[in-house]
Amino acid sequence: MGLSALSSQSKIALFILLILIVAVIVSLVWISRLLIELIRTARINDAKKEDDPLFADVAYFYERGNRERQEDSLYISHLDDYVDYGIMACVSDGMGGLKYGSEISKFIIDEIEKLFPVNFYDTEAMADAIKKISHKVFEKYSRKGGATLVIVHVFKDMLNFYSVGDSNILLIRNRVATCLNPKQNYSCVLIKNLVLEGKTTEDAYLNKKGRALVDFMGNNNTRVNFSQTPMRLLDGDILLVCSDGVTDAISLNSLPNLLGATAKKTAENVKLAIRMKNFAKQDNYSGIVIKLIKYNF
Amino acid sequence: MIETYTFSNNGGLPEYNDEVFVGFGSFTVAVIVNGMNNREMCRRVSLAVNRVLNNEFENMTFDDMTYLLSKIVKHNDEYAVIRITDEEIETEQHGGIRGYLVKNGEIVQITNGLQKIDNEDRIIFATDRFFRYLNKEAILADAVTSISAEEWMDFMINRISDINMLKGDNLSAITFIVRNTENVRVDP
Numbered sequence: 001m002g003l004s005a006l007s008s009q010s011k012i013a014l015f016i017l018l019i020l021i022v023a024v025i026v027s028l029v030w031i032s033r034l035l036i037e038l039i040r041t042a043r044i045n046d047a048k049k050e051d052d053p054l055f056a057d058v059a060y061f062y063e064r065g066n067r068e069r070q071e072d073s074l075y076i077s078h079l080d081d082y083v084d085y086g087i088m089a090c091v092s093d094g095m096g097g098l099k100y101g102s103e104i105s106k107f108i109i110d111e112i113e114k115l116f117p118v119n120f121y122d123t124e125a126m127a128d129a130i131k132k133i134s135h136k137v138f139e140k141y142s143r144k145g146g147a148t149l150v151i152v153h154v155f156k157d158m159l160n161f162y163s164v165g166d167s168n169i170l171l172i173r174n175r176v177a178t179c180l181n182p183k184q185n186y187s188c189v190l191i192k193n194l195v196l197e198g199k200t201t202e203d204a205y206l207n208k209k210g211r212a213l214v215d216f217m218g219n220n221n222t223r224v225n226f227s228q229t230p231m232r233l234l235d236g237d238i239l240l241v242c243s244d245g246v247t248d249a250i251s252l253n254s255l256p257n258l259l260g261a262t263a264k265k266t267a268e269n270v271k272l273a274i275r276m277k278n279f280a281k282q283d284n285y286s287g288i289v290i291k292l293i294k295y296n297f
Numbered sequence: 298m299i300e301t302y303t304f305s306n307n308g309g310l311p312e313y314n315d316e317v318f319v320g321f322g323s324f325t326v327a328v329i330v331n332g333m334n335n336r337e338m339c340r341r342v343s344l345a346v347n348r349v350l351n352n353e354f355e356n357m358t359f360d361d362m363t364y365l366l367s368k369i370v371k372h373n374d375e376y377a378v379i380r381i382t383d384e385e386i387e388t389e390q391h392g393g394i395r396g397y398l399v400k401n402g403e404i405v406q407i408t409n410g411l412q413k414i415d416n417e418d419r420i421i422f423a424t425d426r427f428f429r430y431l432n433k434e435a436i437l438a439d440a441v442t443s444i445s446a447e448e449w450m451d452f453m454i455n456r457i458s459d460i461n462m463l464k465g466d467n468l469s470a471i472t473f474i475v476r477n478t479e480n481v482r483v484d485p
Contacts, residue, residue: 158402161442171434180438182452191458192451200309201458227441229417232402 053156054233054292056087059263061271065245065282071101071147072243072286073109077116085117086155089288093148093167093243095216096283100145104137108147108217111136120155120230123162127224130162130217137218146218150181152241154290158230159239164223165216168247172238175256179247182225184215235294238266242287249274249285263291299325299381300474302446304454308426309464314339315424317469318346322355324382326362327471329394331375331424341369342376359387377422383477386420387411393425397433399440404433416477419449423470430457446472 006014058079064070071094077087092108094101111133118126130149137146148165161169163181171178182188190204204210215223238259240246250258250273258269267289274285301321307313314332316339319325328346332339345365357365359380370376375392388396389409396407399419407420414420419440435456443449449472457463 171438173434176432176434178432178434178438180434180442182439182442182455188451188455191455195306195454195458195463198307200462200464202462202464204458205462225442227438228444229441230402231437231441 052294053083054154054235054237054294056082056154057263057291057293058087058089058288059267060286060288061267062286063245063271063274063284065274065284066280067096067282067284069102070284071096071105072245072284073102073105074286074288075109075113076288077113081117086120086153087290088112088116088118088151088153089239089241089290090149090151091167091241091243091286091288092150092217093165093245093284093286095146095148095213095218100141101147104141104145104218105147107137107140108133108149112149112151118153120153120158120160123160123226123228123230126153126160127162127226130164130224131222134164134217134219134222134224138220138222141218143218143220146213146216148213148243149217150241152239152290154233154239154292155230157233157292157294159233160227160230162224162226164225165213166211166244168240168242168244170240170242170247170252170255172240172256172259173234173236175259177240177252177255179252180231184213184223184225186210186212186214189214233292235292237292238263239290239292240266240270240287241290243283243285245283245285246270246274246287248283249277249279263289266291298383298476300446300476301325301327301471302450303327303471304450304468306463306468308466308468310467312336313467315467315469316343316346317471318343319471324380325473327377327379327381327422327473328366329377329379329422329424329469329471330370331392331394331469333426333467338370338374342366345369359389363389375424379422379471381414381420381473383416383475384414385411386414388422390422394422395425395428396420396422397436399437402437402441404437404440414475416475418475419446420473420475421449421453421470424468426466427453427457427468427470429466430460446474449474 073092075090092105094105148167150167150169151162153160166183169180187204187210191201194201260266303317305317314336316330318328330339330342377390377394380387439452
């Protein structure tokens with residue numbers, strides 16, 4: 001039986017059915033294409049979101065405490081250079097008890113400023129440059145003075161850091177503060193020796209020379225501790241680069257309680273908290289607060 | 298090459314009850330056992346692992362090693378077996394003994410099984426009593442700052458010491474750094 005045998009009404013019904021089937025197929029193809037495009041766009045947006053750099057909200061405090069002189073020095077690179085070179089923040093703390101503390105910390109910071117912009121991915125070159133600055137201090141002051149140095153370099157969502165002495169690079173993440181840089185004081189040497197002897201380490205903390213620096217800017221052949229590879233930063237991370245006058249007055253555990261909505265507010269809170277402690281022998285206390293934020297444009 | 302450093306400390310207690318074993322060959326094998334709750338099991342493991350690591354481990358597959366240990370330990374005993382080369386790490390962890398991998402500036406916990414690793418990756422395995430005093434950011438910061446497996450361990454021990462002066466618990470850990478090249482930086 002051929003098509004011609006069908007009634008005209010049946011032919012029309014068949015024709016409509018065919019059109020409907022074609023329409024459904026076209027619609028399905030069109031919807032699937034639309035869905036694929038939507039998924040692709042969402043994936044691109046997600047990837048873009050991950051690639052978005054973290055922006056830096058920066059503030060600082062710079063206080064003399066109850067010392068006669070301010071021996072800390074600070075440097076923050078221009079935020080205009082942030083997109084191309086990131087941000088570098090440094091604190092140098094002139095060593096108390098030795099001459100020329102403020103002069104040396106200022107000299108170091110001036111020299112660091114001359115280095116910027118530095119290649120973010122060549123941390124060895126930067127560490128060598130810091131070592132050369134230390135050698136210049138050594139030649140000029142012959143160990144009659146020295147200073148500590150801590151530097152953070154944030155680029156996109158990565159962090160490099162450099163440290164000589166016992167100043168602090170603190171990361172506050174999820175309301176927990178962690179000191180990132182190892183310290184170069186005599187107690188670390190004592191701890192190592194006690195561990196090798198299989199002993200507990202209380203003697204390292206009872207030793208009166210425990211806090212003495214074994215390395216500093218201005219020492220001969222200074223060891224610069226630095227990140228061999230960068231550390232990834234996260235949205236909401238806060239960095240506090242500071243002299244030991246801050247951490248001697250405020251414990252790491254209580255530091256997250258001082259966080260404000262902005263870097264400026266956090267800097268103010270830390271400064272006021274130390275001021276209110278009113279310690280008679282309060283050391284100079286200076287710090288740079290960097291709050292990392294990811295904007296969703 | 299796999300650079301390795303082991304740390305075992307009685308933490309002020311009269312006895313060290315954990316065990317840390319390392320065997321070197323064409324690959325590196327390490328075993329960590331928590332003996333705090335089961336000293337007898339730890340002794341049995343110690344004898345077996347020493348025999349294997351001293352003589353036979355080059356000819357054993359990872360499955361052979363884990364099978365051997367499973368015959369000695371009980372279900373709830375805490376131990377980890379690690380087999381590591383320049384390119385991959387295979388692990389089996391039981392109980393509170395765990396490992397972390399530091400890679401590309403991030404730290405992730407190592408899961409049981411086989412995993413690819415690359416040059417300069419850093420790996421730590423330790424008992425939970427060692428990790429109790431360290432957060433992941435501290436382990437990561439110390440990993441990226443250190444120039445050797447020993448220095449990485451030293452930095453972490455300093456942090457633990459600052460909290461408890463290494464008093465109270467046995468501490469056991471092992472650090473690895475993957476070195477495909479000879480560019481180990483040593484300050485002159």
